[in-house]
Amino acid sequence: MKNVDFIIVGQGIAGSMIAWFLKQHRQSFIVIDKQRTPTASTIAAGVINPVTGRKMVKTWKIDDVLPFAKQTYREMESELGVRFFYEQEIYKIFTSTEDIGIWNHRKDDVAYTNYIGDIVTLDESGVEAPFGAGIIKNACWLDMPIFTQSIRNYLLENGCLIDEEVNYDALKIGEQITYQNWEAQHIIFCEGFRANSNPFFPNLPFTFAKGEQLLIRSTALNTNKILNRNIFVIPKGNHTYQVGATYVWNDMTEQITNEGRLELTEKLEKLMSCSYDILEEKAAIRPTTKDRRPFVDQHPIHKNLYIFNGMGTKGISLSPFFANHFIDCILKDKPIMQEILLNRFLV
Numbered sequence: 408m409k410n411v412d413f414i415i416v417g418q419g420i421a422g423s424m425i426a427w428f429l430k431q432h433r434q435s436f437i438v439i440d441k442q443r444t445p446t447a448s449t450i451a452a453g454v455i456n457p458v459t460g461r462k463m464v465k466t467w468k469i470d471d472v473l474p475f476a477k478q479t480y481r482e483m484e485s486e487l488g489v490r491f492f493y494e495q496e497i498y499k500i501f502t503s504t505e506d507i508g509i510w511n512h513r514k515d516d517v518a519y520t521n522y523i524g525d526i527v528t529l530d531e532s533g534v535e536a537p538f539g540a541g542i543i544k545n546a547c548w549l550d551m552p553i554f555t556q557s558i559r560n561y562l563l564e565n566g567c568l569i570d571e572e573v574n575y576d577a578l579k580i581g582e583q584i585t586y587q588n589w590e591a592q593h594i595i596f597c598e599g600f601r602a603n604s605n606p607f608f609p610n611l612p613f614t615f616a617k618g619e620q621l622l623i624r625s626t627a628l629n630t631n632k633i634l635n636r637n638i639f640v641i642p643k644g645n646h647t648y649q650v651g652a653t654y655v656w657n658d659m660t661e662q663i664t665n666e667g668r669l670e671l672t673e674k675l676e677k678l679m680s681c682s683y684d685i686l687e688e689k690a691a692i693r694p695t696t697k698d699r700r701p702f703v704d705q706h707p708i709h710k711n712l713y714i715f716n717g718m719g720t721k722g723i724s725l726s727p728f729f730a731n732h733f734i735d736c737i738l739k740d741k742p743i744m745q746e747i748l749l750n751r752f753l754v
C-alpha cells in the first residue's frame with residue numbers, strides 16, 4: 408500500500424486548485440483524473456469579469472476573490488515557469504444611450520471604482536460600436552488549455568497523477584480511504600458535472616449549464632482587446648478569436664449543435680461587421696448550482712469525504728479563493744463559510 412494524506416478525484420480547475428493548496432501545506436496527495444476533451448476547464452474562455460449583466464452589477468464576492476485569484480495565478484506561473492495568466496481590460500460595447508446612463512451611474516459609485524473605467528470610442532477595424540464602449544478595469548483571463556495541461560504535466564512529473572476513471576464501487580471508506588493500492592486519510596471529489604454519478608453526494612441541487620463556443624479567424628477584424636456584447640470575443644493571435652458562450656440549462660449532451668452555432672454567429676454579427684471563418688466549435692458542461700454558489704463541504708456521515716464543486720460559470724475567479732479556504736478549514740479544523748455548505752438548502 409502507498410500512503411498519502413489525500414486522494415483528489417478530478418483535475419479540472421477545481422481539483423487543480425485543491426492540489427495546489429495541499430502542496431502549499433506540504434500535504435501528500437494523488438490526483439485521479441480521466442483526461443477527456445472537452446471539459447469545462449479545458450474549453451472555458453477563462454475570463455474573470457468583475458461586473459456583469461446589463462446593470463453592471465459586481466459579481467458575488469469579487470472584492471475578495473479577484474485579488475486572491477491574481478496572486479495565486481501569478482505564483483503558479485512563477486513556480487511552473489509557464490505563462491497562462493493575463494490582466495486585460497474588457498471593452499463593454501454599448502447598445503444604447505441607456506447603457507451609457509447605467510455606466511455613468513456605476514462610475515459615480517465608490518464601490519465600483521476598481522472596475523468601472525472610462526467610456527471610449529472604439530475605432531478598431533471590423534468592430535460595430537456606434538455608442539462606444541466602457542472599459543471594465545481589473546479584468547483578466549486565464550489561458551485554460553495551457554493552464555490545465557501545465558498543472559497536469561507538473562503532477563505527472565511529480566508522480567502525483569493517475570489517468571483513469573475512478574470506480575466508486577472500488578473505494579473502501581473507513582478510518583482510512585482505500586482505493587486500489589492507495590491508502591489515504593481523506594478524499595476530495597472535484598468531478599465537475601460528473602458529480603452526478605457520485606454515490607456519496609447524491610441528489611445535489613445542480614442546474615448544469617451546457618456552453619458552446621467557437622474559434623474563428625478573421626483577417627478583417629483587427630483588435631487586441633477583449634470585446635463584450637452579450638458574448639465575449641477574445642483575441643488569440645494570428646487573426647484568431649475565441650467567441651463564447653451559450654448557456655443551455657440541464658442539457659447533459661456534450662455535443663455541439665446547430666442552435667448553439669446560430670446563437671453565437673447571430674450575436675457575433677451584431678458585434679463585428681466583417682467576414683470570418685469558423686475554425687473550431689466546442690461544447691462542455693458547467694457544474695452550475697441552483698443558487699449559483701459552490702458546493703464545498705464534508706460528508707455528513709463519513710467525515711473524511713469531501714466535495715469541492717459547483718464553480719458554475721465563474722470557476723476561474725472562485726476556485727483559488729475557496730480551495731484555499733477549504734484546505735485551511737480541513738487542516739485546521741475550522742468552520743467552512745455557511746454560504747457554501749450543502750446544508751444551506753435545508754434552512
Ligand SMILES: Cc1cc2nc3c(=O)[nH]c(=O)nc-3n(C[C@H](O)[C@H](O)[C@H](O)COP(=O)(O)OP(=O)(O)OC[C@H]3O[C@@H](n4cnc5c(N)ncnc54)[C@H](O)[C@@H]3O)c2cc1C
Nearest residue numbers: 417419420421441448451452453454573599618721722723
Ligand atoms: C463554454 C464555456 C465557457 C466558460 N467560460 C468561463 C469563463 O470565461 N470564466 C469562468 O470563470 N468560467 C467559465 N466557464 C466555467 C468553468 O469552465 C467552470 O466553472 C470550471 O471549469 C469547472 O471546473 P471543474 O474542475 O469543477 O470541472 P471540470 O472542468 O468538468 O473538471 C472535472 C474533471 O474531473 C474528471 N472526472 C470526473 N469524474 C471523474 C471520475 N469518476 N474519475 C476520474 N476523473 C473524473 C473529468 O474528466 C475532468 O477532468 C466556462 C464553461 C464553459 C463550458
